[in-house]
Amino acid sequence: MLGWHVSVYKIxxxxxLAGVADxxxxxxxxxxxxxxxxxxxxxxxxxxxxxxxxxxxGLAWVNELVKDTRALQLAFNGYPNxxxxxxxDLTRQILQGPPRARSTWTAGLHDVLTPKWQGxxxxxxxxxxxxxxxxWLVVQAWDES
Numbered sequence: 001m002l003g004w005h006v007s008v009y010k011i012x013x014x015x016x017l018a019g020v021a022d023x024x025x026x027x028x029x030x031x032x033x034x035x036x037x038x039x040x041x042x043x044x045x046x047x048x049x050x051x052x053x054x055x056x057x058g059l060a061w062v063n064e065l066v067k068d069t070r071a072l073q074l075a076f077n078g079y080p081n082x083x084x085x086x087x088x089d090l091t092r093q094i095l096q097g098p099p100r101a102r103s104t105w106t107a108g109l110h111d112v113l114t115p116k117w118q119g120x121x122x123x124x125x126x127x128x129x130x131x132x133x134x135x136w137l138v139v140q141a142w143d144e145s
Contacts, residue, residue, distance in 0.1 A: 002106065004058040005142040008094060010046035010131070049128050049137065050094050052101040052121040053144070061099035062139050065089055071139075078143030088133035095128060 062083050065071035071085035093099060098121060105119050113119075131137070 002108070002144045003056050003102070004054045005144055006050075006052050006054055006058060006098065007048055007140045008050045008090060009048055009138045009140065010127070011136055011138060012046040046138075047127055048122075048124070049131070050098060050121075050123045051118060052098040053105040054098070054100040055102060058100040059141055061093065062141075078141075078145075081141040081143075083139040083141075084136050085139065086133065087128075087131040087135045087137050090137050090139070091128050091131055091133075094123060095125065098123070 059081065062071055062085070063073075065085055066073050066083065070089045071083050073081065073083050075082035101121050103121075105121075107113055107117075107119075
């Protein structure tokens with residue numbers, strides 16, 4: 001594995017997570033939902049707040065949030081891994097510098113890069129500042145093997 005391509009998104013309203021105040025309650029709500037794929041697709045529709053390329057340990061920070069029950073992992077296979085967490089648990093860390101972000105992005109010799117590939121870390125500081133601490137955000141991480 002080369003690392004991770006990590007993006008953080010707002011959730012488009014109406015949010016399927018509206019009114020859920022903590023990860024425990026979110027887990028209960030998601031457990032009752034039998035169509036997880038539709039839920040995942042509904043989550044990654046909002047404004048992109050940040051994007052970066054990280055090394056192989058680039059998900060350690062969000063895995064710690066899961067371990068501390070401050071985030072929930074919805075997808076596990078790397079294509080993509082998908083997490084949800086409250087803005088209060090994500091934004092400060094991202095604004096201080098995305099965890100394990102590479103200063104220079106790398107691509108393999110045979111990688112196909114489309115115009116959507118930014119090739120550099122982008123942090124939308126104004127959009128992040130507009131986030132309510134109680135707002136759910138989505139972390140999407142693609143395995144770059």
